[in-house]
Amino acid sequence: VSDATALVLVVDDDEDIRAMVTLVLQASGYRTLSAANGLEALALLHQHREVALVLLDIMMPHMAAPEFMRLVRGEPATAELPVVILSGDTGVKAHAAALRADHWMIKPIGVPELLSVAERFARPHAP
Amino acid sequence: VGSTGDEASAGGAWPSRIEARLASETWLAEARRLAHVGSWQWDPARDAFEFSVEMYWIFGIDPAAAARGADDSLWPHLHPEDAARTRAALEQATADGRPFVHEHRILRPDGRVRMLHSRGQLIESEGGRRRRVVGTCWDITELWETASWPERSISLLRATLEATADGILVVDRTGQIVTYNQRFLELWRIPPDLAERSDNQTLIAFVSRQLVDPELFVRTTRDNQAHPEREYFLSVRFKDGRVLERFSRPQVVGSEIVGRVLTFRDVSEREQLLGKAQEAVRLRDEFLSIAAHEIRGPITSMRLAVQGIRTGVFQAQQLASALEIVDRSQRRLGEFVDKLLDLGRIRTGMLQLEWRPVDLAELAREVVARHAAELSSGTTLHLEAPAPVPGRWDRFRLDQVLTNLLSNAVKFGAGKPVEIQVNAASGRARLVVRDHGIGIPEDVQQRIFRPFERGVSLRNYGGLGLGLHIARTIVRGMNGELSVDSAPGAGATFTVDLPQEAPS
Numbered sequence: 001v002s003d004a005t006a007l008v009l010v011v012d013d014d015e016d017i018r019a020m021v022t023l024v025l026q027a028s029g030y031r032t033l034s035a036a037n038g039l040e041a042l043a044l045l046h047q048h049r050e051v052a053l054v055l056l057d058i059m060m061p062h063m064a065a066p067e068f069m070r071l072v073r074g075e076p077a078t079a080e081l082p083v084v085i086l087s088g089d090t091g092v093k094a095h096a097a098a099l100r101a102d103h104w105m106i107k108p109i110g111v112p113e114l115l116s117v118a119e120r121f122a123r124p125h126a127p
Numbered sequence: 128v129g130s131t132g133d134e135a136s137a138g139g140a141w142p143s144r145i146e147a148r149l150a151s152e153t154w155l156a157e158a159r160r161l162a163h164v165g166s167w168q169w170d171p172a173r174d175a176f177e178f179s180v181e182m183y184w185i186f187g188i189d190p191a192a193a194a195r196g197a198d199d200s201l202w203p204h205l206h207p208e209d210a211a212r213t214r215a216a217l218e219q220a221t222a223d224g225r226p227f228v229h230e231h232r233i234l235r236p237d238g239r240v241r242m243l244h245s246r247g248q249l250i251e252s253e254g255g256r257r258r259r260v261v262g263t264c265w266d267i268t269e270l271w272e273t274a275s276w277p278e279r280s281i282s283l284l285r286a287t288l289e290a291t292a293d294g295i296l297v298v299d300r301t302g303q304i305v306t307y308n309q310r311f312l313e314l315w316r317i318p319p320d321l322a323e324r325s326d327n328q329t330l331i332a333f334v335s336r337q338l339v340d341p342e343l344f345v346r347t348t349r350d351n352q353a354h355p356e357r358e359y360f361l362s363v364r365f366k367d368g369r370v371l372e373r374f375s376r377p378q379v380v381g382s383e384i385v386g387r388v389l390t391f392r393d394v395s396e397r398e399q400l401l402g403k404a405q406e407a408v409r410l411r412d413e414f415l416s417i418a419a420h421e422i423r424g425p426i427t428s429m430r431l432a433v434q435g436i437r438t439g440v441f442q443a444q445q446l447a448s449a450l451e452i453v454d455r456s457q458r459r460l461g462e463f464v465d466k467l468l469d470l471g472r473i474r475t476g477m478l479q480l481e482w483r484p485v486d487l488a489e490l491a492r493e494v495v496a497r498h499a500a501e502l503s504s505g506t507t508l509h510l511e512a513p514a515p516v517p518g519r520w521d522r523f524r525l526d527q528v529l530t531n532l533l534s535n536a537v538k539f540g541a542g543k544p545v546e547i548q549v550n551a552a553s554g555r556a557r558l559v560v561r562d563h564g565i566g567i568p569e570d571v572q573q574r575i576f577r578p579f580e581r582g583v584s585l586r587n588y589g590g591l592g593l594g595l596h597i598a599r600t601i602v603r604g605m606n607g608e609l610s611v612d613s614a615p616g617a618g619a620t621f622t623v624d625l626p627q628e629a630p631s
Contacts, residue, residue, distance in 0.1 A: 014424045014427075014428075016424065016425065016428040016452050016455055016456055016459075017424055017427050017428050017431075019428075019448065019452055020427070020428040020431040020432055020435075020449065020452050021431065023431075023432075023435065023441070023445055023448055023449055023452075024431050024435050024440065026445070027435060027440040027441050027442065027445050028440055059420075088419065088420055088423040088424075088427075107423050107424075107426075107427045108423055108426045108427035108430045108431075109427060109430070109431070110430055110431070110434050111431055111434035111435050111438060111440070112434070114431070
């Protein structure tokens with residue numbers, strides 16, 4: 001995998017999904033961070049400027065996706081940061097567009113899908 | 128009927144024939160019978176009547192039978208309500224000698240009522256020794272019925288107007304009130320004296336003040352008036368929650384529009400039922416969406432784990448973690464199914480309780496320990512259960528209640544410590560779970576115990592919205608109560624109060 005050292009931030013209030021997604025990414029050579037909600041995710045983004053991709057759930061307590069995306073897109077440093085929405089909602093495509101996300105995946109997601117998205121968006125930051 | 132002179136000039140060959148017929152008593156009798164006119168005389172001294180044969184026809188009895196002497200008096204034929212009045216009129220005529228004109232009813236043997244027009248006058252003969260009141264009687268029933276038709280129609284309309292469940296208002300072309308029924312006043316809470324003395328504008332102002340959207344009402348009322356030929360429909364919403372439907376139709380006399388008839392129907396109950404039904408459908412849809420969400424989470428974890436294992440990407444340690452997540456996910460699905468089954472049992476009244484000796488303090492320790500092991504959010508649990516609290520309860524169901532209260536406290540506790548207290552006093556056990564989280568507003572506090580309802584928005588917090596409903600049902604099943612004490616921002620305290628003795 002060419003982007004093996006890229007850092008991916010996984011944001012989901014479901015602890016098991018979070019753990020499983022990071023496990024798969026780590027096993028495939030990615031570095032990961034995880035957050036249970038938008039607030040935690042923002043803090044992590046602030047600390048880790050090298051995050052290459054955010055995988056984002058929509059419904060979460062303490063800052064859901066809309067507020068998070070508004071702040072992320074409003075900040076010059078993260079305005080262009082690739083964000084992929086991960087949701088079980090059938091309207092996820094429209095949601096992703098409205099949230100100005102780069103892509104979307106419908107839960108339940110599979111490993112091949114997850115890795116292809118990671119590979120497509122998680123370009124490592126220039127050293 | 129007298130002189131033939133005029134008729135001679137008018138009819139030529141007729142006079143002699145008419146005279147001939149006039150002479151015929153049968154013809155006269157026939158004419159009187161057709162005209163329903165009878166003649167009579169009354170001897171006041173002897174209170175004795177003499178009737179012409181037509182009188183018997185009018186009374187509805189056979190003249191032949193009457194001739195046998197059965198019916199030689201007026202009095203038995205009079206309608207009971209008119210008897211006294213009629214006798215008084217006759218006696219008055221006898222006393223003052225003035226002509227008398229009197230209308231009264233009679234009652235025929237077959238029960239039918241006839242209206243008679245009687246005229247008469249006192250006639251004295253033999254130097255005043257012989258006194259008779261002589262007169263005629265005319266059956267005017269048909270005429271009377273026709274004459275009273277408008278009056279009866281109006282009375283019928285009035286009765287109909289008042290009998291209907293709708294409020295009715297009739298206005299003229301200028302919008303001035305013509306008539307209304309009591310229901311109209313009731314629906315609009317208009318005091319009767321206000322309706323009597325007010326003009327239309329005052330009334331419109333009075334009623335529109337009660338509405339959620341007074342402007343709309345006033346505007347459409349004005350519009351109604353501007354287009355007298357149109358029909359209108361408006362749903363009127365009151366501030367007190369009632370809903371009236373207003374139908375407005377032109378009132379037409381001949382081809383002319385003379386005004387407008389407005390009917391008001393109270394549809395509050397229907398609206399309420401509709402609202403409840405819509406709310407039930409909304410809750411069901413929301414429930415389905417949450418249920419899907421609750422199932423999808425574990426499935427996502429399990430799918431990733433299984434596919435990861437199959438493709439062999441995991442190291443040994445990662446494999447162990449993946450299997451642990453699979454195990455947790457299947458347990459979550461199992462719990463979810465249990466909740467659905469519980470709901471089904473509650474709905475069908477089939478929630479069975481198994482009464483066994485249980486130490487609530489010990490049970491609380493066990494549940495708290497289990498939760499503490501699974502906590503990852505940094506929340507700490509503090510149990511205060513100094514002494515055993517024995518009782519007879521359903522252990523499995525109590526475990527469920529505690530688990531629900533604890534997971535809620537952790538979920539909404541904002542990461543702050545959660546305190547659990549178990550104690551007993553005067554035969555009752557108390558279990559208190561207190562968090563210091565977001566709290567629950569007063570209006571939401573009762574709602575959270577209803578199925579599918581949640582205190583917080585679905586967008587932010589998952590969960591089926593069944594936990595507290597199931598918990599309260601279980602506690603009540605054990606003759607106890609589950610209550611909440613909370614305020615926004617001040618955390619929430621849930622208290623389980625249970626009798627220690629099982630019902631015998």
